[in-house]
Amino acid sequence: MAEKIYDVIVVGGGPAGLAAAVGAKEAGAKDVLIVERDVSLGGILQQCIHPGFGLKYFNEELSGPEYAYRFIEKVKASDIEVKLDTMVLEVGDHSVVGINPKDGLFVAQGKSIVLAMGCRERTRGAIMTPGTRPAGVYTAGAAQRLVNRQNMMVGKKVVILGSGDIGMIMARRMTLEGAKVLAVAELMDYTAGLTRNRVQCLDDFGIPLLLSHTIVEIKGNKRVEGVVIAEVDPATKQPIKGTEVLYECDTLLLSCGLIPENELTKEAGIKINPITNGPEVNQFMQTSYEYVFACGNVVHVNDLVDNVTDESLRAGQYAAQYALGTLPKAKEIPSVTGNNVRYICPQRICPDAPAKLFFRAAAPKLGVTMKAYADDKEIFSKKLIKINPGEMEHIEVKPEDMQGVSSIRIEVV
Amino acid sequence: MKKTDVVIIGAGAVGSALARELSKYKLDVTVVEKNADIGGDSSKSNSAIIHTGYDAKPGTLESQLVVAANPMYDEICKDLDIPFKRIGAILPAFNDEQMEQLPAIKHKAMMNRVYDVEYKTGAELLEMEPELNPEVKGGLYIPRESIIDPFLFCIALAENAADNGVKFELATKVIGIDQKDGAVTTVKTDKGDIECKYIINAAGLYCDEIASFVGKNDYYVTPRKGQFYILDKKTSCKVRTIVLPIPTKVTKGKLMCPTMHGNMLVGPTAEDLLDKTDKSTNKEGLDSIAADVRKMIPNVNLRDSITQYCGLRAQRNPEGLNIDMYDDLKGYVNISGVRSTGLTNSVAVAKYVADLLIESGMKAEPKTDFIKTRKGTPHFAELSAEEKAELIAKDPRYGNVICRCETITEGQICDAIHRTLGATTVDGVKRRVRAGMGRCQGGFCGPRVIEIIARELGISPDEVCKNDKGSEMLKGFVR
Numbered sequence: 001m002a003e004k005i006y007d008v009i010v011v012g013g014g015p016a017g018l019a020a021a022v023g024a025k026e027a028g029a030k031d032v033l034i035v036e037r038d039v040s041l042g043g044i045l046q047q048c049i050h051p052g053f054g055l056k057y058f059n060e061e062l063s064g065p066e067y068a069y070r071f072i073e074k075v076k077a078s079d080i081e082v083k084l085d086t087m088v089l090e091v092g093d094h095s096v097v098g099i100n101p102k103d104g105l106f107v108a109q110g111k112s113i114v115l116a117m118g119c120r121e122r123t124r125g126a127i128m129t130p131g132t133r134p135a136g137v138y139t140a141g142a143a144q145r146l147v148n149r150q151n152m153m154v155g156k157k158v159v160i161l162g163s164g165d166i167g168m169i170m171a172r173r174m175t176l177e178g179a180k181v182l183a184v185a186e187l188m189d190y191t192a193g194l195t196r197n198r199v200q201c202l203d204d205f206g207i208p209l210l211l212s213h214t215i216v217e218i219k220g221n222k223r224v225e226g227v228v229i230a231e232v233d234p235a236t237k238q239p240i241k242g243t244e245v246l247y248e249c250d251t252l253l254l255s256c257g258l259i260p261e262n263e264l265t266k267e268a269g270i271k272i273n274p275i276t277n278g279p280e281v282n283q284f285m286q287t288s289y290e291y292v293f294a295c296g297n298v299v300h301v302n303d304l305v306d307n308v309t310d311e312s313l314r315a316g317q318y319a320a321q322y323a324l325g326t327l328p329k330a331k332e333i334p335s336v337t338g339n340n341v342r343y344i345c346p347q348r349i350c351p352d353a354p355a356k357l358f359f360r361a362a363a364p365k366l367g368v369t370m371k372a373y374a375d376d377k378e379i380f381s382k383k384l385i386k387i388n389p390g391e392m393e394h395i396e397v398k399p400e401d402m403q404g405v406s407s408i409r410i411e412v413v
Numbered sequence: 414m415k416k417t418d419v420v421i422i423g424a425g426a427v428g429s430a431l432a433r434e435l436s437k438y439k440l441d442v443t444v445v446e447k448n449a450d451i452g453g454d455s456s457k458s459n460s461a462i463i464h465t466g467y468d469a470k471p472g473t474l475e476s477q478l479v480v481a482a483n484p485m486y487d488e489i490c491k492d493l494d495i496p497f498k499r500i501g502a503i504l505p506a507f508n509d510e511q512m513e514q515l516p517a518i519k520h521k522a523m524m525n526r527v528y529d530v531e532y533k534t535g536a537e538l539l540e541m542e543p544e545l546n547p548e549v550k551g552g553l554y555i556p557r558e559s560i561i562d563p564f565l566f567c568i569a570l571a572e573n574a575a576d577n578g579v580k581f582e583l584a585t586k587v588i589g590i591d592q593k594d595g596a597v598t599t600v601k602t603d604k605g606d607i608e609c610k611y612i613i614n615a616a617g618l619y620c621d622e623i624a625s626f627v628g629k630n631d632y633y634v635t636p637r638k639g640q641f642y643i644l645d646k647k648t649s650c651k652v653r654t655i656v657l658p659i660p661t662k663v664t665k666g667k668l669m670c671p672t673m674h675g676n677m678l679v680g681p682t683a684e685d686l687l688d689k690t691d692k693s694t695n696k697e698g699l700d701s702i703a704a705d706v707r708k709m710i711p712n713v714n715l716r717d718s719i720t721q722y723c724g725l726r727a728q729r730n731p732e733g734l735n736i737d738m739y740d741d742l743k744g745y746v747n748i749s750g751v752r753s754t755g756l757t758n759s760v761a762v763a764k765y766v767a768d769l770l771i772e773s774g775m776k777a778e779p780k781t782d783f784i785k786t787r788k789g790t791p792h793f794a795e796l797s798a799e800e801k802a803e804l805i806a807k808d809p810r811y812g813n814v815i816c817r818c819e820t821i822t823e824g825q826i827c828d829a830i831h832r833t834l835g836a837t838t839v840d841g842v843k844r845r846v847r848a849g850m851g852r853c854q855g856g857f858c859g860p861r862v863i864e865i866i867a868r869e870l871g872i873s874p875d876e877v878c879k880n881d882k883g884s885e886m887l888k889g890f891v892r
Binding site for chain 2: 037085087089099100101102103104105120121123124125126128130131132133134135136138139141142145146147149150151152153154155156177178216217218219221222223250251263266
């Protein structure tokens with residue numbers, strides 16, 4: 001194999017990887033490589049044929065493939081190298097080990113590496129839904145791929161468990177394709193996904209949303225024949241006896257949460273945050289290994305691709321700066337979660353540079369104030385009509401507010 | 414009408430082992446299986462343990478055959494190119510009452526001629542299994558208790574049998590047996606009749622129903638459900654051996670052990686049912702596993718479960734392994750009472766039945782060209798870098814990773830489809846090469862596996878089934 005050393009190697013060619021590569025190139029990196037396991041760039045965006053992308057970043061409404069296309073064009077217009085159909089098996093010391101039918105097993109050397117592997121869906125096994133194990137149980141994303149990319153119908157009579165964005169979008173998609181969506185059941189007493197998706201995908205199509213409900217049994221030996229839905233006690237989340245209702249259906253789609261895909265990250269020994277399940281990063285998107293950066297859903301699950309793009313462009317820039325030796329090293333302080341804050345990303349902050357702190361609330365609440373504190377001094381305060389764990393918020397912190405402090409805390413009160 | 418010498422009913426562990434055993438002789442053998450694939454019902458959903466027989470009822474046929482079978486596995490698994498590990502089992506005792514039970518268990522092992530069972534101190538057990546409840550006082554160690562891949566085991570036996578000339582009629586259900594002048598003549602199936610001289614009933618859970626076709630159902634079979642958890646390979650709390658509870662009067666109890674592929678297996682429950690098709694898990698059962706296993710392994714992390722499944726043991730009433738031939742019905746062998754030890758004793762049952770048939774006068778001349786070995790699908794992930802490169806150079810499809818969790822390549826999936834008795838279904842691929850067995854449970858590779866099966870078999874994607882007919886993965890095309 002050639003002795004070439006890339007400035008930046010990007011693992012994953014979805015929205016995060018594309019923006020990271022573009023960002024790295026714009027920041028002056030010479031040799032940039034994207035390694036993508038699918039047959040084309042764009043990642044999950046390629047199966048997201050619905051609109052709603054780009055409202056923030058491009059100020060216009062695009063479909064997933066259209067949004068991806070804009071970045072793919074940028075990659076094509078540059079001399080960024082792309083390896084498609086290629087699975088990365090290992091992230092090593094300034095290197096990645098990959099495999100594809102053409103090159104076989106190869107090692108690529110890089111001065112910095114950007115992890116942009118995205119996330120995967122929680123499965124039936126992970127949520128432990130009891131019952132039989134027939135055909136017709138799909139995660140919403142797998143079903144989306146089958147319907148939108150392989151042109152196959154996964155079922156005709158559908159129940160959806162979980163009100164994640166993909167689940168709600170698939171409720172609309174299946175309806176448009178002539179399937180009957182009987183209900184969306186959600187364990188929590190609020191929707192997991194964006195409000196706009198609840199309105200546009202469920203309410204507008206008259207699909208019932210059953211909050212504080214779950215599936216207690218899957219029926220059918222060969223193909224799904226039905227699911228039993230029961231109400232849960234909002235406090236304990238345990239099914240309430242006597243509330244079981246059988247929904248006869250041939251398909252169950254699961255939209256019960258996304259998990260950052262960090263097999264490679266963990267194997268490499270990079271520090272993982274137990275709440276986000278992604279690598280801990282600073283505002284430069286630098287992981288616990290200073291030459292490894294990470295961005296997009298592999299770090300924490302985003303609700304808008306626009307945010308992923310923004311974050312990933314920066315990750316690419318900083319990865320390029322690191323490769324070129326211009327990224328400053330500094331002492332870092334932690335970001336700390338206060339009242340009603342589930343997590344903050346980045347977890348570490350370099351006080352000498354401005355930082356955008358993204359966070360999610362732990363529980364939905366109306367009429368709140370989000371606040372940031374440098375140690376005990378309030379440095380930011382903003383009133384919000386409501387806060388919802390399904391919608392990410394952020395606070396920007398300036399260097400002058402962080403000098404000499406030991407941590408930055410965010411609270412929602 | 415099809416004609417054959419011997420019909421074996423059922424392609425579970427016993428049927429498959431019998432097929433391979435009889436393929437050593439100059440006989441025409443046909444296996445009839447109602448399911449779309451090899452592996453039966455109980456043989457594919459169990460604890461995947463090859464037992465020593467230390468706890469069998471001394472003096473029974475079951476005890477003799479399990480004890481005889483255990484030492485056969487090293488060679489069989491080597492010949493069939495399937496994984497097998499002698500990891501040993503421990504029986505830890507956590508209180509005086511349990512300690513007092515140990516001598517009786519050890520004595521029973523001696524009665525069964527399992528002479529290598531040893532006492533261990535609490536400290537020794539904790540050294541062997543650091544995750545054990547530290548209150549452990551002492552226990553027993555059974556070194557030859559072993560683990561196997563139950564799917565591959567049945568499939569490999571059947572494949573090797575097929576390579577030696579045995580015919581397999583899959584997705585074919587036996588609906589009757591004809592006899593004439595006190596001897597069997599024909600097996601009637603939903604796909605036509607098969608004329609034969611010998612019939613071996615190896616139908617496991619359904620052996621009473623087959624026996625009823627010839628009036629030899631002087632017993633009945635009820636299913637005993639066992640539910641299990643499979644935990645992620647990376648789960649926070651792992652064991653190295655098979656950790657067994659001290660049995661109570663009611664049940665052998667719930668165990669925790671590694672699987673052949675590095676996952677953790679936790680279970681099973683024991684629930685007596687009547688419905689032989691009830692393969693559903695339930696919350697009560699799964700919760701009871703958690704409660705029981707935590708007594709032995711306090712930190713077992715069931716939140717790391719990637720799947721849960723249920724198997725049905727064939728409970729014979731009255732109980733006990735029985736292998737019968739009849740004076741008034743020549744050519745018919747009835748195997749009943751194959752239960753949790755069935756996976757283990759299948760290979761001994763096969764030899765026993767073959768001998769029984771030969772003793773009864775069946776003409777069976779040994780073949781001189783029996784193919785003893787089988788070459789499995791390459792385990793791509795376990796190969797060295799050089800071996801990987803070589804394989805990809807020979808067949809580029811080995812460079813295309815389809816199942817990311819288990820690193821299974823397109824080359825392996827195509828091999829699973831095109832080899833002898835190859836996979837025709839999504840579960841068939843999964844059980845042969847593990848695509849979809851990992852932590853995402855086919856979320857990523859599922860749609861791709863459907864495409865590959867359709868392409869390789871030349872069928873439409875909406876004809877691809879999960880397992881049996883009626884389990885189609887898809888419902889037609891989009892508008």
